[in-house]
Amino acid sequence: MTHPDLSILIIDENRIRASIIEEGLREAGHLRVAVLHDVNEVGRTIEAVVPDVIVIDLENPKRDTLEHFFSLSRAVKRPIAMFVDRSDGASIEKAVEAGVSAYVVDGLRKERVKPILDMAVSRFNAFSKLARELEQARSELEDRKLIDQAKGILMRTRGLGEAEAYALLRSTAMNKNRRIVEIAQSLVTAADLLGP
Amino acid sequence: MTTHHLTAGFLPLLDSVLLVLAREKGFAEDEGLDLHLVRESSWANIRDRAAIGHFPIAQMLAPMPLAASLGLTPIAVPTIAPVVLGLGNNAVTVSQTLWETMADQGAPGDLQAKAAGAALRKVVASSSRKLRFGVVHQTSSHNYELRYWLAASGIQPDRDIEIVVLPPPLLPDALGAGSIDGYCVGEPWNSIGVAERGAHIATVKASIWRTSPDKVLGMRADWAEQNPEIVAAVIRVIYRAGLWCSDPAHHDEIAEIMAGEAYLNAPAGIVGRALSGRLDVGGGVVADVPDFFVPHRNDANFPWKSHALWYYSQMVRWGEVAASQENSEIAAGAFRPDLYRAALAPLVVPAPETDYRAEYTRAFFDGQVFDPQHLDEYLAEHCA
Incomplete structure (x- = not known):
């Protein structure tokens, strides 16, 4: 709440993650937050937004493009440094591990920018955790479907009960030192190949 | 022998081949290295993750260790290159439309930088709009070579044309979509432009600056100092991988390996073109380019300080760094032939005894001489 006047630009092709970060920054009292999903639009936007801090995901292959825009831009006059402080190794590493990178207009005091980066890092991590859990839930559901199918095949072809x-x-999985879902997958594939 | 776990970052480019072979053909294992390769999506990520130590070693653009040591990068840490990953491998590729206009202006289509540059100058002079070329990173061999070629052909890069930056895999698509007219990049991205986007290779690095370095193996200077044995092992690994790679009998196998999903993820037939130097330049024309990519011969793996100084001269030329005695020493210090020689001493193989060599009249397409002993004169004459 102390410095709500910084202009912040978020560049993220992932719209959900971008809005999660945007929301976090607004909750922290930052009102001048702009979001872009395509680096190619930076050339136009940067002149209008004149950002003090730019947050971009590290997986974005166009980081080189973005840096080149900075070097050409008149809006971002002073050289842009990445991360909060070159000497702050720990926070740089935390950011890179979270998959986020930030560019900060030279001359901004560290204490003004650090909360923004910390916020971005924690929201990136929260998003990754969410994405992992979602992926896990999805694959568990798929595993269960496969096992049900395999059970059905065994019940039909060998006249077994479900249990x-x-x-x-x-x-079989235990004897072969494999996961049940792998055995189920093999069975379903084999049944497909052998036909009805 | 103890095994050292080592992670290396690379970009999907053919000249990551020596790192890939180091892992796939057991050269790393032979030296007690458990080498893991991580494909990155941008040079900026390679630069930053190498700087913070995620990648103890990485495939880097030759000017990259200089830029980091000279303080031009966001996390500027002294960075060194004790071994080179190959010479050549770049080309300048243009759209079908631009190529037709260049051909109308007399480009003979023989890949020679001089004639192609002269034709491009005429096109630029009569063009109703500014042509736009893509390169892969600001402090890249591609940026400097493209600019050198343009300027020596009478085209002033920032005034007469526009240069934009895109990562290698996105360049053919950008050309296909019409957002750029040409690009300078390493293989296989020229051949992919030709095969998939109807592009045309206009000239090659081998013609602009013969047998010149493109990628190096970069690492933080402090890490190298703390791990001298690993560094020496890595240099020997790259040397042996280079020797194996330069045997044409292995080219088919290498193309298959590099074509793999984890590496270039591109058809082996396209990947193999740069290895043989037999390029489809567009429109069904095939050209044999001598020394298109040199992974080992001609002391290709030796980090000449004079090569570092030429890249430094171009940084000065385009206003990225100020010319000073101190800066030229930092630039030359980023290439470490002393480490290269020491690492190879047990193998009893020949290595150059000097750290500097002049690039004489046949090296650069415009006949200019680069003599590192007369760096100040060169800077004054060409880079002011």
């Missing part, structure tokens, strides 16, 4: 079919899958 027996599952027990057979499990014991």
